[in-house]
Amino acid sequence: MTSRLRSAASVAASVPITLFGLVLVTFLIGRVMPIDPVIAIVGDHAAPDVIAETRAELGLDEPLPMQFVIYVGKLLQGDLGRSVMTSHTVAHDIGQFFPATIELATVAIIIAMLIGVPLGVLAAVRQGSFTDRAIRVFCLAGHSVPIFLLAMLSLLIFYAKLGWAPGTGRIDVAFDGLIDPVTGFLTVDALIAGDWDAFRDAVAHLVQPAGVLAYFSMAYIARMTRAFMLDALAGEYVITARAKGLSSARVIWRHAFGNIAVRLITVLTLTYASLLEGAVVTETVFSWPGLGQYLTVSLLNADMNAVLGATLVVGMIYLALNLMADMLYRLLDPRVA
Amino acid sequence: MTAVVIDNLSIAFPTARGISHAVRGVSLTIGTEKLGIVGESGSGKSLTARSILRLLPASAQVTADRLSFDGIDVLRASEAEMRAIRGKRAGLILQDPKYSLNPVMTAGAQIAEAWRTHRKGSRRAALQAAEHLLEQVQIRDPQRVAGAYPHELSGGMGQRVMIAMMLAPDPELLIADEPTSALDATVQAEILRLMEDLVSRRGMGLILISHDLPLVSHFCDRVAVMYAGRVVEELRAADLRRAGHAYTRGLLDCLPTLSDPKVRLNVMTRDPAWLT
Numbered sequence: 001m002t003s004r005l006r007s008a009a010s011v012a013a014s015v016p017i018t019l020f021g022l023v024l025v026t027f028l029i030g031r032v033m034p035i036d037p038v039i040a041i042v043g044d045h046a047a048p049d050v051i052a053e054t055r056a057e058l059g060l061d062e063p064l065p066m067q068f069v070i071y072v073g074k075l076l077q078g079d080l081g082r083s084v085m086t087s088h089t090v091a092h093d094i095g096q097f098f099p100a101t102i103e104l105a106t107v108a109i110i111i112a113m114l115i116g117v118p119l120g121v122l123a124a125v126r127q128g129s130f131t132d133r134a135i136r137v138f139c140l141a142g143h144s145v146p147i148f149l150l151a152m153l154s155l156l157i158f159y160a161k162l163g164w165a166p167g168t169g170r171i172d173v174a175f176d177g178l179i180d181p182v183t184g185f186l187t188v189d190a191l192i193a194g195d196w197d198a199f200r201d202a203v204a205h206l207v208q209p210a211g212v213l214a215y216f217s218m219a220y221i222a223r224m225t226r227a228f229m230l231d232a233l234a235g236e237y238v239i240t241a242r243a244k245g246l247s248s249a250r251v252i253w254r255h256a257f258g259n260i261a262v263r264l265i266t267v268l269t270l271t272y273a274s275l276l277e278g279a280v281v282t283e284t285v286f287s288w289p290g291l292g293q294y295l296t297v298s299l300l301n302a303d304m305n306a307v308l309g310a311t312l313v314v315g316m317i318y319l320a321l322n323l324m325a326d327m328l329y330r331l332l333d334p335r336v337a
Numbered sequence: 338m339t340a341v342v343i344d345n346l347s348i349a350f351p352t353a354r355g356i357s358h359a360v361r362g363v364s365l366t367i368g369t370e371k372l373g374i375v376g377e378s379g380s381g382k383s384l385t386a387r388s389i390l391r392l393l394p395a396s397a398q399v400t401a402d403r404l405s406f407d408g409i410d411v412l413r414a415s416e417a418e419m420r421a422i423r424g425k426r427a428g429l430i431l432q433d434p435k436y437s438l439n440p441v442m443t444a445g446a447q448i449a450e451a452w453r454t455h456r457k458g459s460r461r462a463a464l465q466a467a468e469h470l471l472e473q474v475q476i477r478d479p480q481r482v483a484g485a486y487p488h489e490l491s492g493g494m495g496q497r498v499m500i501a502m503m504l505a506p507d508p509e510l511l512i513a514d515e516p517t518s519a520l521d522a523t524v525q526a527e528i529l530r531l532m533e534d535l536v537s538r539r540g541m542g543l544i545l546i547s548h549d550l551p552l553v554s555h556f557c558d559r560v561a562v563m564y565a566g567r568v569v570e571e572l573r574a575a576d577l578r579r580a581g582h583a584y585t586r587g588l589l590d591c592l593p594t595l596s597d598p599k600v601r602l603n604v605m606t607r608d609p610a611w612l613t
Contacts, residue, residue: 236436242392244451244502245424248416259441334441334486 081305090309099184101290105275111214120225142219168287228260269325344403373553376563428503433519434495445483455506493524
């Protein structure tokens with residue numbers, strides 16, 4: 001056990017290096033972009049002395065290495081700069097927008113997992129049958145249809161035609177601003193406030209974008225589960241388990257699935273990470289005020305502090321989840337010493 | 338007494354180039370005795386043995402005039418009836434414990450699972466039984482081995498765990514499919530002696546599958562020699578020297594002996610007539 005902890009610790013030790021690389025790359029992207037942050041603030045027609053003054057104020061007249069040192073120094077204090085667009089600090093903005101994305105991604109990954117894993121197992125157990133083929137086609141569709149198309153089709157069918165789902169946004173305007181933001185997750189906050197109508201409305205708004213994202217991720221999860229399970233079911237230990245007289249449910253879930261569970265955790269974690277960073281399109285179609293939308297709007301407005309801040313946060317989340325997957329793998333799989 | 342009756346068993350697999358006949362009309366009966374099934378790779382010996390437990394690949398097409406375990410028709414039995422035979426009445430030991438033990442379960446948990454599947458008892462009782470079984474397969478430190486994962490055990494240890502697991506529900510028949518092929522020569526003998534000892538003491542039947550003719554004849558009462566999906570010869574182990582079939586004699590002739598060393602080993606010439 002101690003050797004396992006040590007190996008997990010060695011993974012953790014690599015984090016600062018990766019983190020430094022992430023910061024450096026983000027910083028450089030911000031500097032090589034053909035966007036002048038000064039112009040973005042003062043406008044095209046500002047007087048030259050105003051431009052020079054603002055440039056000095058932002059520290060942009062320093063040499064590049066010095067700028068990087070200043071940037072890192074501010075980062076360490078949690079200062080991501082100020083957004084031109086919202087005139088709040090970027091850190092504050094991210095605190096506002098990110099919970100919406102986390103809420104969406106979390107619900108999506110839970111749906112995707114609860115459907116994708118059993119489907120993948122079923123397809124593997126019934127390999128070559130009609131069930132298997134049906135599941136594979138269903139998953140192929142989820143993975144190959146572009147997500148914006150899926151999102152718009154879903155809006156067209158369930159909102160416009162059938163009227164089953166509410167439209168875009170996180171909650172109906174009637175409830176807007178009525179719920180005290182405690183956690184930032186609207187559904188949870190509505191529960192805390194004890195407002196059942198708001199809760200129902202928030203959930204109803206969540207179902208569609210989460211469903212679209214879930215379908216996309218579910219397809220990948222089911223495919224990986226199927227592939228892992230086929231591999232596991234071909235193992236000799238499965239014959240041993242059957243020869244012991246175990247029920248097929250126990251052979252499949254305890255023995256075959258037990259062998260792939262750790263690998264699946266990695267897949268699920270990375271899928272979750274990609275949902276957190278990659279819900280841009282879905283958030284745009286559903287006007288979901290999350291980090292993806294914040295990033296897109298900032299980019300279109302040349303709001304570089306906001307873009308860099310959001311990119312950095314996404315990168316750190318990805319890094320953290322990757323690290324978690326790696327640690328879990330080392331802690332849970334007895335074969336990794 | 339338990340008897341396995343196999344009468345005119347055929348096993349075929351559909352392939353891209355038509356149907357491949359792996360076993361072609363095998364008939365055998367096994368009682369409380371030690372039967373060895375010998376043959377080269379692909380002769381159908383493993384498939385024949387596994388068909389008794391109905392543990393063949395799903396694509397296998399099995400037909401037989403009779404295939405029964407203690408009067409139970411294996412071909413027509415329900416899955417639940419088969420589960421009552423598997424493990425409980427007949428155990429199966431596979432070749433390489435590196436692959437045949439579940440890599441993410443401890444040895445103790447795997448043995449305890451076999452015990453609990455067929456006997457009433459608590460988790461604790463099952464683990465105690467597992468340690469007791471590990472003692473019976475002559476493991477000196479049963480507690481440590483019970484808590485170890487398969488990759489932490491040597492091949493010989495792994496095979497002892499496998500034997501303990503298959504003996505846990507006290508079966509009447511043990512099928513050992515090349516149980517020592519993956520082991521070192523010195524460990525091979527130990528494992529075989531252990532198996533023979535346990536089988537005799539418990540009054541069990543044993544089917545020992547191997548490609549090693551002298552080894553099998555040493556440990557078994559009777560030997561069936563298989564070639565290309567058929568039993569070409571069946572004889573008492575003691576009579577092996579008087580084998581009638583050219584294939585059996587050819588196999589024996591290929592072996593080097595200490596008393597009669599050869600510069601070049603004999604190579605068997607195969608007679609196409611053996612196939613028919």
